Amino acid sequence: MNKNAFRQLSYGVYVVSTWDKGRATGCTANSAMQITSEPATIAVSINHDNYTNQCIQDTGKFAVSILGENSDPGIIGTFGFKSGRDSNKFNEVKQELRECMPVVADACAYAVCEVVDKMETSTHTVFLGKVLDADILSADDPMTYAYYHKVIKGKSPKNAPTYIAE
Template identity: 60%
Template sequence: MNTMIFRDMSYGVYVTTSLDGDRPVGCITNSIMQITSDPATIAVSVNHDNYTNSCIAKTGKFAFSILSENSDPSLIGTFGFQSSREADKFKDVDMEMAAGLPVIKDSCGYVVCRVIDTMETQTHTVFLGEVIEAESYGKSDNAMTYAYYHKVVRGKAPKNAPTYLPEVDGKDTPSTEEKKTGKWVCQVCGYVYEGDELPADFKCPVCGQGADKFKKVE
């Protein structure tokens, strides 16, 4: 079975959020789709290991912000490669509250939903939500697709992502390109830096990790 064909399917990149009491929480998701138009309903798949999963279940609400190609790549590192159990992911993030839930302003816009049903799989919960609020920030930026994230941002999928492929995302390099000298790979998110040497003060533009988290590809 050639699972690489899954990469030809269309996905977006979203920050899905909820609340832990009064504390904002969130994670990166890419498996979101509109199910019906009237009433507008949305389905989102969230891994059981994501802390946001249990928070959505408790509050009965979720929101998602649609990242654009020009959204700060560090949002993916913050919300995709850390856990809300330990980290305050919203620290230093430009956000606002919409219908009682946190949303990211550095995005195309947001949608807020009330959970009306769920479906459990072995690893993920699919939350079905009725839209109660939605807004565009009026930007002309293209929405970021997962293909853009892999090919341009050059990141790999978190292990909790529905689209995680161990044979690709579990390797040191995020693509099947021929390995070359002068390539340094972030061991957290898979970002590839190309150059003669990796600067000692270099920070990964995707997850914000320092040079000590990079491994040279021989």
């Protein structure tokens, strides 16, 4: 199997956020997609070892902040290469509250979701979220996963579903 074929799938770059006992937390994710239009539902795939997974299970809600091409790329590093277990990521990244959920202020759009179902795989939980609120935050173009790799020259760590060992 040539896993490089998966690199031809298109994604965006997102921060999936939630609450950790009253403290905002979350992780970078490329795996978010709209599943249905009415009611609007979105699915995200979050590694079992990511602290965000446990916090979404406890909170029953998550927000997806859609990063733009002009969003600070440092946000991807803060949320994608550190764990909320041992750092307060939103200390470094400005947040806004939408529908009582933390979203990244420097994003181009967001959706706030309530978990309505989930599916376990061997490594990731796929959370299905009913959208409670969504809006545009800026006129910036959304960042694609290809842009992240080609222009920002970013990498994806082992817990990303798209990880391919070097």
